[in-house]
Amino acid sequence: MRFSIKLLAGLHANYPSASCTLDHRSPLELLVATILSAQCTDERVNRLTKDLFRKYRKASDYVRVPREELELDIRPSGFFRNKARSIAAACEAIMDRHGGKVPDRMDDLIQLAGVGRKTANVLLGSWFGKPAITVDTHVKRLSGRMGLTHQTDPVQIERDLMRILPDGEWTFFSHSMILHGRQVCKARRPGCEDCFLVDDCPFPGSSEGKKFISPK
Ligand code: SF4
Numbered sequence: 684m685r686f687s688i689k690l691l692a693g694l695h696a697n698y699p700s701a702s703c704t705l706d707h708r709s710p711l712e713l714l715v716a717t718i719l720s721a722q723c724t725d726e727r728v729n730r731l732t733k734d735l736f737r738k739y740r741k742a743s744d745y746v747r748v749p750r751e752e753l754e755l756d757i758r759p760s761g762f763f764r765n766k767a768r769s770i771a772a773a774c775e776a777i778m779d780r781h782g783g784k785v786p787d788r789m790d791d792l793i794q795l796a797g798v799g800r801k802t803a804n805v806l807l808g809s810w811f812g813k814p815a816i817t818v819d820t821h822v823k824r825l826s827g828r829m830g831l832t833h834q835t836d837p838v839q840i841e842r843d844l845m846r847i848l849p850d851g852e853w854t855f856f857s858h859s860m861i862l863h864g865r866q867v868c869k870a871r872r873p874g875c876e877d878c879f880l881v882d883d884c885p886f887p888g889s890s891e892g893k894k895f896i897s898p899k
Contacts, residue, residue, distance in 0.1 A: 686883055687847050690829065693879040694859040701858035703809040705729065710785035710810045711777075712736050714795075715745070717802045718769050719760040731759050742774035742783050769797025787811040800838060808854035816844050817857040821864025828868065828886035 694701070704725045707713035712732065719728045735756055739745050745753060754767040773795040777785055785806065786792055792803035801817055808815030816822070818837040822844075826832045832843035848856055867874045875887045 686829070687831065689883055690831075690880065691848070691852055691856065694856065694863065697879055698859040698862045701855060701862050703805065703858065704861075705805075706732060707810075708736075710787075710806060711742060711774075713806060713810050714773065714785055714798070714802070715739070715770055717805045718766055718773070718797050719757060721766070722762055723760045728760060731757065742777045742785075745770050745774040746778065766797070772796030773798060785810075787813070800841065804841075804857070808857065814850035814853040815857070816841050816848070816853045817861075818844075819857075819861060820870075821861045821868075822857055824870060825860050825864050825868050828873065828884065829880070830885040 703713070705713060705716040705720060706729045707716050715735070716728050716732050719731065738756065739748070750767055750771065753771065754763045757763050757766055757770070760766060776795050777783060780786075780794075781791065786795075787807070789800070789803050789807060792798050792806060793800060801819060804815035804817040807813040808817060818826075818840045823835075823837060823840055826840055826844060827835075831847060832840045834840045834843055844856070845853065864870075867878050873886065875881050875884070878884070881887060
């Protein structure tokens with residue numbers, strides 16, 4: 684518990700305005716951008732959605748357009764056929780079951796094609812203002828290194844994190860951990876020497892961690 688308090692204080696001090704880095708002005712735009720961000724950088728998605736969101740404004744726009752055209756429009760994000768299928772199917776369900784509006788409940792969101800808990804939590808936390816922990820690759824890696832969880836399954840990790848963090852911090856925690864993972868605690872080589880947690884994080888001293896610290 685003491686560690687999680689120190690961690691939160693450090694995250695607030697180092698990433699005071701951490702927030703979603705996918706550009707969006709509506710829940711539909713955030714949903715589409717999140718689907719596009721799989722295996723793609725947020726920067727690339729933001730470049731792509733600048734024009735995409737000018738062309739596609741409503742859920743029905745993604746459904747009515749020929750699939751090949753949507754694929755072409757999102758091609759730079761990679762895996763464009765799967766993503767186009769997911770976006771079109773999710774938008775169809777949004778029209779059929781939710782009157783064209785993106786639902787704001789986890790149970791409804793995860794029924795949409797291409798929407799798992801991760802994407803649903805992005806929507807809940809970053810648009811609907813509900814406490815939500817997004818377990819992406821950074822949150823998963825860092826939570827393990829920091830000893831916040833011993834689980835590897837994202838749903839179990841989310842549960843562990845929900846248990847030890849106050850719900851008012853969940854959304855901020857996800858955004859700031861993602862930034863910390865991108866900037867400091869990188870996958871290939873964590874920058875422990877420059878990290879505010881170096882004295883408390885179990886990772887640098889663990890047998891796995893030692894190999895990342897170059898001998899002086
Ligand atoms: S001390 Fe190292 S392993 Fe721990 S959070 Fe910081 S960079 Fe990551």
